[in-house]
Amino acid sequence: MREGNDSPARYDLRHLRHLVAVHEHGTLQAAAEHLHLSQSALTKSLQKESLGAELFDRSGRRLLLTPLGRHVLTRAQRVLRVADDVQREADSFAAGAFGEVVLGVGPVVALGSLPQVLAAFCPRFPLVGVVVRSGSTESLVPRLLTGELHFVVADYEALEAHPELQVRSLGADPIGVAARPGHPLCGTSTPALTEVLRFPRGSATAPPRIRQWLRTQPGGDELRQSLTCDNYEVLVAVAEESDTLVLGPISMLRRYERAGRLAVLPIAYPSPPSEPAVLSVRDRPLAPAVVALMKEFAVA
Numbered sequence: 001m002r003e004g005n006d007s008p009a010r011y012d013l014r015h016l017r018h019l020v021a022v023h024e025h026g027t028l029q030a031a032a033e034h035l036h037l038s039q040s041a042l043t044k045s046l047q048k049e050s051l052g053a054e055l056f057d058r059s060g061r062r063l064l065l066t067p068l069g070r071h072v073l074t075r076a077q078r079v080l081r082v083a084d085d086v087q088r089e090a091d092s093f094a095a096g097a098f099g100e101v102v103l104g105v106g107p108v109v110a111l112g113s114l115p116q117v118l119a120a121f122c123p124r125f126p127l128v129g130v131v132v133r134s135g136s137t138e139s140l141v142p143r144l145l146t147g148e149l150h151f152v153v154a155d156y157e158a159l160e161a162h163p164e165l166q167v168r169s170l171g172a173d174p175i176g177v178a179a180r181p182g183h184p185l186c187g188t189s190t191p192a193l194t195e196v197l198r199f200p201r202g203s204a205t206a207p208p209r210i211r212q213w214l215r216t217q218p219g220g221d222e223l224r225q226s227l228t229c230d231n232y233e234v235l236v237a238v239a240e241e242s243d244t245l246v247l248g249p250i251s252m253l254r255r256y257e258r259a260g261r262l263a264v265l266p267i268a269y270p271s272p273p274s275e276p277a278v279l280s281v282r283d284r285p286l287a288p289a290v291v292a293l294m295k296e297f298a299v300a
Helices: 013-025 028-035 039-048 067-094 114-124 137-145 208-216 232-240 250-258 288-299
Strands: 056-059 062-065 099-105 128-134 151-155 165-169 175-179 201-203 245-249 276-281
Touching (some): 013 039, 028 039, 062 067, 099 288, 128 288, 137 151, 137 276, 151 288, 232 245, 245 250
Parallel strands (some): 099 128
8 A cells, every 4th residue: 555645757758758859849849850750749748757746837838947857957957968878888888899808818819819909898888897818728617617707718628618608710810939039940941840849948838739749749748848838928038138038829829920029930830720719608698898899809
């Protein structure tokens, strides 16, 4: 049973917009044209939201607000501003332009495609907060499964996929070898693998499938890196100060080559390629901003 003098509202946002339009345009005809309504429809709308009292007094062809009308108008303008803000935020969220994305990236992706992806995404979606967590695939996948991360981009083999994961391959990226400019091997037109193996080699943590491949290869121990670090900036800095070589996906090594920090050697290193993929949890709903960022990796 309803208590006191409370009564349900007999108007909606449409009626409030009609009230504001009549006030702003001065006449029913002008307001109706602005709203793309007939005068009769607009008149009926204003009667519905009259709140039991007149909101307008007619002065010739113009409609003037009554004291109640002025009070309702002030409230209506405030309500419509809030409603419009809510709609804009909802539209932005639906378009992927609002919210937060927390993604995990493997070391190769962090210095490979990630800068290019963020350079394209962030200016287009300035209201989306992006948080990047880096680490090995093995450390990131459990955080993805628990919901700490929205998705992961890292080297991952589909055949090894956790049953809850959806894996979208981004294509294979061959493993190359790079050295500092002026390294002894840079003067060799086509260095032999035996020459490469004479020097220390640094790389990120190899994914399980590559570690398994090394175990099955004759002389696989010789192909293992001597320095393991999941931060390629550290590996490149070491290479710049020594004869240490850097192993990694060709696409990433080329970026350092263009910056003048490394030179990619003309040798095909005997290793399975890097196979980055976008990892997400199957059937888990994703916000539009998350989906939009995931798509950027697919076209990078």
